[in-house]
Amino acid sequence: MIKQILAYIRKSDLVVEVLDAREPDLTRSKRLENYVMENQKKLLIVLNKGDLIPVEVLEKWKKFIEENEGIPTIYISATRHLGTKVLREKIKELIEGEGKIIFIGYPKTGKSSIINALKGRHSATTSKHPMSYGYTRSIQLFRIDNRIFAWDTPGIIPPDGNELERIIRGANVDKLEDPVRGAKLLIERIEGIDKSVLRNTYKIDYSNYLDFLEKLALKRGWILKTSHEPNIDEAAKAFIRDYHEGKIIYYLLPENVNK
Ligand SMILES: Nc1nc2c(ncn2[C@@H]2O[C@H](COP(=O)(O)OP(=O)(O)OP(=O)(O)O)[C@@H](O)[C@H]2O)c(=O)[nH]1
Ligand SMILES: [Mg+2]
Incomplete structure (x- = not known):
């Protein structure tokens, strides 16, 4: 392509x-x-x-x-x-x-x-x-x-760069080796820019990325049938999809971007 x-x-x-x-x-x-x-x-x-x-x-x-x-x-x-x-x-x-x-x-x-x-x-x-x-x-x-x-044209696939860059550049969520790790990177990126955005967007209070994904899974009713644990893989994918749909709002200033 x-x-x-x-x-x-x-x-x-x-x-x-x-x-x-x-x-x-x-x-x-x-x-x-x-x-x-x-x-x-x-x-x-x-x-x-x-x-x-x-x-x-x-x-x-x-x-x-x-x-x-x-x-x-x-x-x-x-x-x-x-x-x-x-x-x-x-x-x-x-x-x-x-x-x-x-x-x-x-x-x-x-x-x-x-x-x-x-x-x-x-x-x-x-x-x-x-x-x-x-x-x-x-x-x-x-x-x-x-x-x-x-x-x-189709988005240039596969997006290049490191794992975080590939996620931001629209890599296929269903093909991610570890969506939880991907979501962690994206959460860290967003928290580094604006600490309140995830709390405001999801109305979830959390202590770290795993806690966030667990609470998101519980909120949406995604529970694993066998272990009855929250399905954090599903929550991670949903979070990355929300990002691409424009549900998560933050911005950077050009002077703060490392060239
Ligand atoms: N908020 C917001 N969302 C947008 C805007 N433009 C596109 N989107 C959303 O972004 C998503 C992707 O839009 P597409 O136009 O399909 O993007 P694309 O670049 O053609 O994607 P590919 O064909 O897969 O490369 C859709 O959910 C759009 O509704 C915009 O200006 N604002
Ligand atoms: Mg298109």
């Missing part, structure tokens, strides 16, 4: 890289960006899921990326249809009115949702969780308007 995506990048006039605004740095693929640059293609960064974080923070990221790296950047919320006009105008400006664009990015960043928002009609399939029904399986062409065509 990656080879195919590279071939379509070469055929495009503009590459739109879609990031999750909660984790702009970790959802960027420097490897693909380098490929885009090497092939002298134009790149536009879109921070999606902008509804989840304050607009001042989105502005900071936009400024940071544009000023430090010279890559045009905009932010939107595909599902709430916020910023789609700005995106459409930016695309038109960059391709000078007409051409072919390609949407790339890790799974679940919202590539298909953005295409639907631009079309105003739902035709690209979207899904809540990595690899669940509706995720994009092949490269598909959509017409945005009379002069603009867009290719939707």
Whole structure:
């Protein structure tokens, strides 16, 4: 799949890289960006899921990326249809009115949702969780308007990086070797940024990640039949899925991200 995506990048006039605004740095693929640059293609960064974080923070990221790296950047919320006009105008400006664009990015960043928002009609399939029904399986062409065509691509699978990065980048939850370990890493990451977010989101008070997963399993009624213990594997998977669905809300500032 990656080879195919590279071939379509070469055929495009503009590459739109879609990031999750909660984790702009970790959802960027420097490897693909380098490929885009090497092939002298134009790149536009879109921070999606902008509804989840304050607009001042989105502005900071936009400024940071544009000023430090010279890559045009905009932010939107595909599902709430916020910023789609700005995106459409930016695309038109960059391709000078007409051409072919390609949407790339890790799974679940919202590539298909953005295409639907631009079309105003739902035709690209979207899904809540990595690899669940509706995720994009092949490269598909959509017409945005009379002069603009867009290719939707499947999230670059397998996401690379360490275990935490792979989880944030949308690795398939059902294929994780140890979902509890994965959830632990994600919980630690989020706690390091904002201690109250899990307590507020789940209305659960907990002492550590295992306690959290146990209480979540009990709350949802997930009990193992044989041992009658809380099913923490199930809770861990549900938690990671909630993350991808945008239920867990936190943000980072560009100045706090270690480069
Ligand atoms: N809150 C919020 N959720 C969004 C937004 N855009 C997409 N989502 C949600 O994120 C999930 C993934 O969206 P998709 O559009 O399927 O993502 P994708 O990048 O096409 O995913 P793949 O095809 O698997 O690579 C869905 O549950 C969407 O509803 C947004 O702007 N805000
Ligand atoms: Mg898709």
